[in-house]
Amino acid sequence: xxxxxxxxxxxxxxxxxxxxxxxxxxxxxxxxxxxxxxxxxxxxxxxxxxxxxxxxxxxxxxxxxxxxxxxxxxxxxxxxxxxxxxxxxxxxxxxxxxxxxxxxxxxxxxxxxxxxxxxxxxxxxxxxxxxxxxxxxxxxxxxxxxxxxxxxxxxxxx
Numbered sequence: 001x002x003x004x005x006x007x008x009x010x011x012x013x014x015x016x017x018x019x020x021x022x023x024x025x026x027x028x029x030x031x032x033x034x035x036x037x038x039x040x041x042x043x044x045x046x047x048x049x050x051x052x053x054x055x056x057x058x059x060x061x062x063x064x065x066x067x068x069x070x071x072x073x074x075x076x077x078x079x080x081x082x083x084x085x086x087x088x089x090x091x092x093x094x095x096x097x098x099x100x101x102x103x104x105x106x107x108x109x110x111x112x113x114x115x116x117x118x119x120x121x122x123x124x125x126x127x128x129x130x131x132x133x134x135x136x137x138x139x140x141x142x143x144x145x146x147x148x149x150x151x152x153x154x155x156x157x158x
Contacts (some may be wrong), residue, residue, distance in 0.1 A: 022096060034077065101129045114138075 004098035018026040024034035033041065044102050099120035114133040123129045 021098070021103070099123055 007141055015025045016032050018024050018034040018037055019032045020037045021039060022034060026032040030038045039085050097106050097118060098104060099106055101119060101123040104120050106118065106120050109121065110118045111118040112118055113124065113131055115131045126133065126135065
């Protein structure tokens with residue numbers, strides 16, 4: 001038997017999950033991203049290039065006065081901040097429901113905690129995920145609202 005090096009074949013690689021945690025498989029050719037994430041990244045890079053080209057043209061065009069060039073630089077900075085927020089929105093996919101503690105897919109069976117996170121059946125108890133929510137104080141406040149102090153009027157003596 002000849003080895004794969006002698007024949008010229010490559011050994012199959014282990015499947016790699018997408019780096020954006022979208023539960024699809026990526027490949028080295030797509031920078032360990034799935035095809036959808038790679039397309040989104042390419043579109044964002046194109047938008048970034050367009051914004052950079054537009055802002056550089058504005059800076060060159062408005063370089064006659066310092067105030068206008070400062071305004072153009074501020075506009076470019078705002079455009080870059082908008083692009084950064086779009087990138088973060090792509091990375092945080094709202095459709096995926098995973099446990100915050102173990103990153104396990106929970107789907108419809110996920111438990112929302114009062115701290116605002118989503119957990120699986122194992123980690124939904126507050127002591128299992130180190131919940132920062134103060135249950136004792138919340139309970140005291142609820143009891144105080146539900147049971148107001150009632151003071152009767154004084155009776156006149158005869």
